[in-house]
Amino acid sequence: MGIRTGAEYRERLRDGRTVYVNGERVKDVTTHPPFQRTIGTIAALYDLQHDPAHQSLLTYPSPKTGHPVGLSFLITESAEDVSRRIRSEEFRAEATFGLMGRMPDFMNAMVTDGAVAAPMLSQREPRHAENLIRYYEDCRENDLCLTHTLVDPQIDRSKGPAEQADPEAALHFVRETDRGIIVRGARMLSTLAPFADEIWVGPFYPRKPGEELYALCFAVPMDTPGLKFVCREPYDDGRSAFDRPVSSRFDEEDALAIFDDVLVPWERVVYQRRHRGVEHASAAGDPATHCCKALFAA
Numbered sequence: 501m502g503i504r505t506g507a508e509y510r511e512r513l514r515d516g517r518t519v520y521v522n523g524e525r526v527k528d529v530t531t532h533p534p535f536q537r538t539i540g541t542i543a544a545l546y547d548l549q550h551d552p553a554h555q556s557l558l559t560y561p562s563p564k565t566g567h568p569v570g571l572s573f574l575i576t577e578s579a580e581d582v583s584r585r586i587r588s589e590e591f592r593a594e595a596t597f598g599l600m601g602r603m604p605d606f607m608n609a610m611v612t613d614g615a616v617a618a619p620m621l622s623q624r625e626p627r628h629a630e631n632l633i634r635y636y637e638d639c640r641e642n643d644l645c646l647t648h649t650l651v652d653p654q655i656d657r658s659k660g661p662a663e664q665a666d667p668e669a670a671l672h673f674v675r676e677t678d679r680g681i682i683v684r685g686a687r688m689l690s691t692l693a694p695f696a697d698e699i700w701v702g703p704f705y706p707r708k709p710g711e712e713l714y715a716l717c718f719a720v721p722m723d724t725p726g727l728k729f730v731c732r733e734p735y736d737d738g739r740s741a742f743d744r745p746v747s748s749r750f751d752e753e754d755a756l757a758i759f760d761d762v763l764v765p766w767e768r769v770v771y772q773r774r775h776r777g778v779e780h781a782s783a784a785g786d787p788a789t790h791c792c793k794a795l796f797a798a
């Protein structure tokens with residue numbers, strides 16, 4: 501595959517994901533009026549990669565296929581490579597008046613840097629490093645658009661997630677299955693959520709002893725069963741771009757991400773504390789096993 505067109509990007513958003521705005525479920529983000537013009541802006545960025553006038557600035561040949569792929573996936577090996585990445589970012593920032601800090605190339609850079617750092621992961625769990633490198637290549641070869649979520653819900657910041665009145669509120673590991681791990685809880689905020697193909701869930705705060713269940717890193721498609729997004733009110737109120745030159749075209753949206761017993765396949769797990777053959781359960785009355793009970797009872 502390699503670089504996508506704006507039409508291919510838009511078509512892939514029609515996946516039946518679970519997105520709520522103002523309490524209403526949005527059936528198709530591509531036809532939801534307040535989303536359409538921002539989707540148009542992002543689609544135009546994808547199309548720019550195919551423009552002969554800009555292709556050498558925005559793409560490079562895939563090390564795997566030779567086809568053009570997004571330059572924000574370039575693993576830099578020289579000062580010139582770094583300059584090339586900077587020039588392509590500057591071009592996109594100029595194209596959006598610096599108003600879209602979470603355009604696709606933001607997370608492209610994060611998964612690219614993750615792949616470079618993967619050998620560190622393999623010291624602990626080679627499988628996680630393999631998964632991260634494969635994911636980077638998938639994102640590059642399919643020109644994916646990612647959102648990301650790193651932060652626990654804002655409840656009582658004087659306490660860690662396991663000490664909250666509801667230790668289930670923040671996203672945490674529940675149990676292992678043959679196919680992968682089950683996760684449950686919320687994370688905030690996912691900028692670009694309604695417009696992304698996949699969500700990257702990564703670390704932010706250093707986790708403390710007793711917070712092992714909250715130490716997670718993985719990525720899943722936006723239409724994964726059990727995954728829901730509650731968006732803030734959109735800025736685009738349908739007024740003309742003349743009257744609303746900014747909010748009509750550059751609203752990246754932000755959303756709370758809710759994981760309702762989401763299955764994360766093993767090949768998508770980048771970090772998780774292994775709990776061999778142990779069923780972990782919630783404080784909500786599911787039969788609890790040793791670890792959780794000790795943790796949640798603490």
Ligand SMILES: Cc1cc2nc3c(=O)[nH]c(=O)nc-3n(C[C@H](O)[C@H](O)[C@H](O)COP(=O)(O)OP(=O)(O)OC[C@H]3O[C@@H](n4cnc5c(N)ncnc54)[C@H](O)[C@@H]3O)c2cc1C
Pocket residue numbers: 602648649650651653654657658659688689690691692754
């Ligand atoms: C527009 C926008 C877009 C965002 N997009 C993303 C995104 O795409 N992905 C993502 O992962 N995150 C995103 N975020 C979340 C962002 O990472 C967090 O807002 C940021 O990390 C601060 O966390 P918080 O909002 O929970 O504030 P808090 O951590 O709750 O802080 C609120 C206030 O409380 C103070 N405080 C916090 N803890 C303590 C404590 N223990 N003791 C005393 N004072 C304390 C802080 O200093 C601050 O003044 C976004 C945020 C915004 C506003």
